[in-house]
Amino acid sequence: MARSRAWRWKGLLLVAGLALLPGSGLLLHLAYRALHRSFGMAVDLAGIALVLVLVVGFFAPLEAMGWWAGWYGEEMGPTDNIGQLATTATTDRIKRWVVYLDGIGQASLEAQPEGEDFLRRLAANLPADIAIIRGIMPYSVVNQPITEGNWVATFWRWVDWLRLRRPRSLLGAIINLRNLAVVAVSADPRYGPIYNRGTAKVIADSLLANGYPLASRTPVTLMGFSGGGQIALGALPHLRRLVAAPVEVISLAGVFSGGNAFLDADHLFHLVGELDPVERIGPVVFPGRWRAMALSYWNRARRRGKVTLISLGQVGHELPGGIFDTQVSLSDGRTPMRQTLDLVSAILTGRLGGTAPPVPGPSNYERFGSNPWHQINPARDTLPLPSAALRPLDEWIGRLVLPDPQHRDAGVGFEVLQAPDPWGSLVGRRIRLDWRAKPLIPLAMDVHLSDAALASWERGAIHPLRLEGWRQVTPLESLAGSRPRDDQLVRLRGPVQVRQDRLGVGLEGVGLEVQAEPLQTTGLALALVRFIAPLGQEKWQVRPYCRQRRRFEGEPFVVRLPTPVALGGGQLPTTAVGIERSRPNDDGWYVSGVPDGEGAFVVQSLVPRSMIRFAPERILPAPQEGWRYAKREAWQQLLAGTTSSVLISGRRAKPAELLAEWQAGDRVLVLHVFGGIGGEQQEAGLLFGRSLGHFAYGFAELEIEPLAAELSVAVQYRQVYAHNPEGLISGAHDRWRYLGDRQWGWLGLRPVADILVRFPPFTCPYRIGEQERSPLDGFEGQLAAMMARYRLGDGTGATFVGPANNCSQDSNQALFAALRQLQAEIAALDPEVLGQWQRRHPDQARRLQALGRLERELRKVLLPFGGLREDWRQQEYVLGSSLEDRPLNNLVRGLGSWRTLLPRLASDTVLRVFLHHGASALVIRSNQVGGDHPSIAPLAPMTF
Amino acid sequence: MALSDSLAPFSTVVGGALRLQAEAFRDVHHAGPFGAVGVWIALLAGFSQAIGQAFILFVNRVRPLRFALCLVVEAVLFLLGFLAWALSTWLVIRLLFAYPITPMPVIRALGVAHAPRLLAFLGALPYLGVPWLNLLSFWTAIAFVVGLVGVTGLAPWSVFSALVAGWFVMHVLQRSAGLPVMRLGHWLLDRAAGTPVLREKRQLRQFLADESSPPAPPGRR
Numbered sequence A: 001m002a003r004s005r006a007w008r009w010k011g012l013l014l015v016a017g018l019a020l021l022p023g024s025g026l027l028l029h030l031a032y033r034a035l036h037r038s039f040g041m042a043v044d045l046a047g048i049a050l051v052l053v054l055v056v057g058f059f060a061p062l063e064a065m066g067w068w069a070g071w072y073g074e075e076m077g078p079t080d081n082i083g084q085l086a087t088t089a090t091t092d093r094i095k096r097w098v099v100y101l102d103g104i105g106q107a108s109l110e111a112q113p114e115g116e117d118f119l120r121r122l123a124a125n126l127p128a129d130i131a132i133i134r135g136i137m138p139y140s141v142v143n144q145p146i147t148e149g150n151w152v153a154t155f156w157r158w159v160d161w162l163r164l165r166r167p168r169s170l171l172g173a174i175i176n177l178r179n180l181a182v183v184a185v186s187a188d189p190r191y192g193p194i195y196n197r198g199t200a201k202v203i204a205d206s207l208l209a210n211g212y213p214l215a216s217r218t219p220v221t222l223m224g225f226s227g228g229g230q231i232a233l234g235a236l237p238h239l240r241r242l243v244a245a246p247v248e249v250i251s252l253a254g255v256f257s258g259g260n261a262f263l264d265a266d267h268l269f270h271l272v273g274e275l276d277p278v279e280r281i282g283p284v285v286f287p288g289r290w291r292a293m294a295l296s297y298w299n300r301a302r303r304r305g306k307v308t309l310i311s312l313g314q315v316g317h318e319l320p321g322g323i324f325d326t327q328v329s330l331s332d333g334r335t336p337m338r339q340t341l342d343l344v345s346a347i348l349t350g351r352l353g354g355t356a357p358p359v360p361g362p363s364n365y366e367r368f369g370s371n372p373w374h375q376i377n378p379a380r381d382t383l384p385l386p387s388a389a390l391r392p393l394d395e396w397i398g399r400l401v402l403p404d405p406q407h408r409d410a411g412v413g414f415e416v417l418q419a420p421d422p423w424g425s426l427v428g429r430r431i432r433l434d435w436r437a438k439p440l441i442p443l444a445m446d447v448h449l450s451d452a453a454l455a456s457w458e459r460g461a462i463h464p465l466r467l468e469g470w471r472q473v474t475p476l477e478s479l480a481g482s483r484p485r486d487d488q489l490v491r492l493r494g495p496v497q498v499r500q501d502r503l504g505v506g507l508e509g510v511g512l513e514v515q516a517e518p519l520q521t522t523g524l525a526l527a528l529v530r531f532i533a534p535l536g537q538e539k540w541q542v543r544p545y546c547r548q549r550r551r552f553e554g555e556p557f558v559v560r561l562p563t564p565v566a567l568g569g570g571q572l573p574t575t576a577v578g579i580e581r582s583r584p585n586d587d588g589w590y591v592s593g594v595p596d597g598e599g600a601f602v603v604q605s606l607v608p609r610s611m612i613r614f615a616p617e618r619i620l621p622a623p624q625e626g627w628r629y630a631k632r633e634a635w636q637q638l639l640a641g642t643t644s645s646v647l648i649s650g651r652r653a654k655p656a657e658l659l660a661e662w663q664a665g666d667r668v669l670v671l672h673v674f675g676g677i678g679g680e681q682q683e684a685g686l687l688f689g690r691s692l693g694h695f696a697y698g699f700a701e702l703e704i705e706p707l708a709a710e711l712s713v714a715v716q717y718r719q720v721y722a723h724n725p726e727g728l729i730s731g732a733h734d735r736w737r738y739l740g741d742r743q744w745g746w747l748g749l750r751p752v753a754d755i756l757v758r759f760p761p762f763t764c765p766y767r768i769g770e771q772e773r774s775p776l777d778g779f780e781g782q783l784a785a786m787m788a789r790y791r792l793g794d795g796t797g798a799t800f801v802g803p804a805n806n807c808s809q810d811s812n813q814a815l816f817a818a819l820r821q822l823q824a825e826i827a828a829l830d831p832e833v834l835g836q837w838q839r840r841h842p843d844q845a846r847r848l849q850a851l852g853r854l855e856r857e858l859r860k861v862l863l864p865f866g867g868l869r870e871d872w873r874q875q876e877y878v879l880g881s882s883l884e885d886r887p888l889n890n891l892v893r894g895l896g897s898w899r900t901l902l903p904r905l906a907s908d909t910v911l912r913v914f915l916h917h918g919a920s921a922l923v924i925r926s927n928q929v930g931g932d933h934p935s936i937a938p939l940a941p942m943t944f
Numbered sequence B: 001m002a003l004s005d006s007l008a009p010f011s012t013v014v015g016g017a018l019r020l021q022a023e024a025f026r027d028v029h030h031a032g033p034f035g036a037v038g039v040w041i042a043l044l045a046g047f048s049q050a051i052g053q054a055f056i057l058f059v060n061r062v063r064p065l066r067f068a069l070c071l072v073v074e075a076v077l078f079l080l081g082f083l084a085w086a087l088s089t090w091l092v093i094r095l096l097f098a099y100p101i102t103p104m105p106v107i108r109a110l111g112v113a114h115a116p117r118l119l120a121f122l123g124a125l126p127y128l129g130v131p132w133l134n135l136l137s138f139w140t141a142i143a144f145v146v147g148l149v150g151v152t153g154l155a156p157w158s159v160f161s162a163l164v165a166g167w168f169v170m171h172v173l174q175r176s177a178g179l180p181v182m183r184l185g186h187w188l189l190d191r192a193a194g195t196p197v198l199r200e201k202r203q204l205r206q207f208l209a210d211e212s213s214p215p216a217p218p219g220r221r
Helices: A002-020 A025-039 A041-059 A062-069 A113-125 A152-165 A170-187 A192-209 A228-243 A281-285 A297-303 A336-348 A364-368 A438-443 A451-458 A475-480 A623-636 A655-661 A775-795 A807-827 A831-840 A842-862 A866-873 A887-896 A903-916 B003-018 B022-026 B037-052 B055-059 B064-096 B103-112 B115-124 B129-152 B156-175 B179-193 B201-210
Strands: A096-101 A130-134 A220-225 A247-252 A268-272 A307-311 A397-401 A412-418 A430-435 A489-491 A496-499 A511-514 A525-536 A539-544 A557-560 A589-595 A601-608 A618-620 A642-649 A667-674 A676-678 A694-705 A710-719 A731-734 A751-758 A766-768 A771-773 A920-927 A937-939
Touching (some): A041 A170, A062 B055, A113 A130, A192 A228, A220 A228, A247 A336, A430 A475, A475 A775, A618 A655, A623 A642, A623 A920, A667 A903, A694 A775, A694 A807, A694 A903, A771 A775, A775 A807, A807 A842, B037 B064, B037 B103, B037 B115, B055 B064, B055 B201, B064 B179, B156 B179
Parallel strands (some): A096 A130, A096 A220, A220 A247, A247 A268
Antiparallel strands (some): A397 A412, A412 A430, A496 A511, A525 A589, A589 A601, A667 A694, A710 A731, A766 A771
16 A cells, blocks of 8 residues: 555656656646636636646745855844743753754744643653653744734734634645645755754754753754654754753654755654555655665665664544544554554653564573583582692672663673672672763664664674663673673773762672772682692692792692583684693693682683783894784794794894883783684684684783782773673773673684884873873773764674775774873963973973874874874764665775775884884794694684 | 837747747847847846845845845846856857857857746746746746857757856866956946845855844944
8 A cells, every 4th residue: 555655656756757858838828728618617726726836836945045145134043932842841950852843834932732632631641750742843944933023913813813724724724734844844955954963953052951951962852743853853963062962753643855964863763544645755765765865865874774664554644634633442442542642652752662572692601601601600610629739810800781671770780700809798689780980971873773683693793682672871881781691701800999978770789999990700719729630520630829939839720621512613613632742831831710610610710821921032122023914924824833922023123121121010902913723623714714813902911920929911992892702891801801701702713913013202190280190091091982882883782794894993993082081181281381291201201292292193104194083183973884785985985094904914003103103022822722722723804 | 119019029039039930039139229139148147046046135135225226236247247148158159160150140149049947937946946047047048059059050959958058167267267257247246236145055055054033223234
């Protein structure tokens, strides 16, 4: 039915188009003569109506354009009537603001009677923390009702009066015609930007006048009926800028163009009845709504899951039978008004719910889930440790628990598995966790999974399905809700504040508050051991390291090395076969895990000591030699089961001096790259047998490691990681989780390079005045934001790898943003204060100058064709996501920063710039470390 | 003579041109007092088009009186542009096709061919305006070919290539010898508007992005 109507419209348009074609004029004239002979008066009237339409249309843009040009002076300034609350708000803190924009029948500040009736009922239906604003005239750029103001208003008042007395009066249609022309102005690519800016300003003024707290990021919903749908969507991008908050649109049988900025909307809910002839005008007359226009904003928004279409069943447009009808009954006994109220209320209160999730495809995440030794088991994991050689991995460790949708309050649950004194009694309890960091506030977003996300889920990738339909999901919630189960173990970094006063999320009355992103980890306890001999049944005898004697002479104990579950491709993540004979065993292994409940210790993760201690096997003080090693030699040594650690320098220095530079307490930058899985069981997805690899930044701290009492590096990664079948969550990972985990990690499967870069101008903080500024902290903040966006795919639930957006490109976009931010902060300083500081702290001033030089060179090499990556320059938050979404644009943008297109090339490029400015770097490499694994072989990542 | 009588030949020519009748282009010298009918049509078409694209003046915040003046200046500039193109086309016909013809019939025919653009003021219609202007461009292009075929008797493809070549020559001239004239035109429009008029789509977009709200009244720009 709907299809045949659409074709009828298209047919009419085609006929009209043909009639207007040159040469058809004569035919048209003949047809007119024939019609005139038969219908005379009616044809003349139709002609007059057409002229009227053209006249009304011609002058429709005048109000907006004259307003913009300042023709009307103060006469058309903002009016006092800028909307009122539909109900008195009873709570201090409004959680959502709703602005209603009526259909094209509106002439005064009041909506049409049925619209006002709807608002009254809706206000009564909603909780008190949702405010509704009514009384805005959407068809005037300055909120001027057509029934008020100049002398023409008398005419409109008469028409309005007549229309109310005789609803079927033809003259009343003039108001509709006038407002329809304004809808066309809003949809016009020339007038629209000006008109929509004006209405956005009216809406923003109305919000502020009614108490909207600016800078609070309280979400706004624009609810537009009929033509109000277009007005709402037109105003959307401007309003979003004005109030700096997320804006969504509910279109009640809305008629709107396909060229609106749908992608700027948090979401669009489009409610339409099957008997609605008016709404169907939109998909016909606006080419952007046609399916064939695949790259129109409308179609892209639909593909990205930004649009939810809701059918209202046997409902029409206006009265009678329309969406606000209170007389007729639907098949379920409700009136159309009741149905509309229920749906809108459900949307506004977040109770709409998503569609039933499709059946998940086979994933490594589900496969790995069958390994009980790598699942969190509080009863087992919190048993006493089986050896005195084991120490807790960190002070606070626990499992993240996603709260119920009904009990959300920004925080999440935290099941404590390890706690410091005096909080030991909290172990086993589920408490509240908050992550407070100001820059994270703008990152809360609504989640509506796109079709692409659901299709990817069906293919086996892990997406945050539990968050579907959730409002304003915080970065912490996305961390807790990224996977189908609550199975993410985290360490809490930095200062952890224990609070007794906060309740919420349905948990016990103690809460923790952190400033830094929780670090994804594996295991609760740690030991430094050497494998002595296998004991059978997956058990080994190990001897711990004695730091006093500096040898492996501690009391032996038993560990369990369970065989992990294989990947979908058949490869085992790691093996323990012959681990006691492996090369890294000479120096020992750091093993992390939990008690097995039978007196042994389950090694869930292990990393060779040679990769952790700061003891370079070679030192290459000559810059050329060092660069050659990092670029080529490091990746030419691909003997499985080996590790290496080489110190290189960007400036000529004595080896002893270089070594002495690296001190406990230093914080350095990490460039991480991994390669591919080759050999007999090579991984799928290789490009002509070559691996693209993966890139990530990270940070490392030099510390005296307590178990070995030697200078070591504690590496943490910041994984900007697209959604994947392993369920690896984009975020902060430690080595125990990301690298050493015997089920989920990469150490046993892939060749890895961790390059630790020491460059004081970038890695040391600056104290200017009272404030300490650290380039590394700024970078960490930018990465945290990028990783949070990746987890939710900017609300679509999916992030895919593309040429313009991938691990490497987006990590470096974060670097670029951090450098720009620092530059802007320095530029904003008072020159006098800066001058004094430079005189007082010449060392820091020199470092700052060196940082400036580094920033300029990084900019030059990362963005050789700057103009192509406006998204980096503007710090736009766009995840291009899928190749079908503007493929050419994506490719060109990717080429604009081509040096970060390939992971290894990105690492080399950044390293080279740092070395060029005099940095030193520790290159740590490993090749599929663990037990014997002859069916796979390390593959170096490709580069140019 | 009543005004309607004096306008009759004019409307006949315009009507014929709109219907794409070749005779309308040949018989323009019968257009009574509107002997230079081609030039008049081009001038009025320029004025109509200026109205159709007046949003540029609005965006540039041109005041009402200057706005009217700008419409007139744009019409004149349009006419001058048309004359340059007509002369280039005539030159191409003479040099490339060695067809013995004086400039006037070419100017008349191409001027009359602008008849569809008399309706360009409807380009100001919201949403429908842009496709309408595109339609008129197409219509006018066909009228050019029909008109020139009518006055020269050359084959349509030859006429088409002459028009394209003429257009090309005009653009080359605009960017070389004619550059001062072009600048003069822009200067005239800017003077009439009282402000440098931004014309490029990108400039307009940037201007709109930079300017957050209308100017403080009454403001003179």
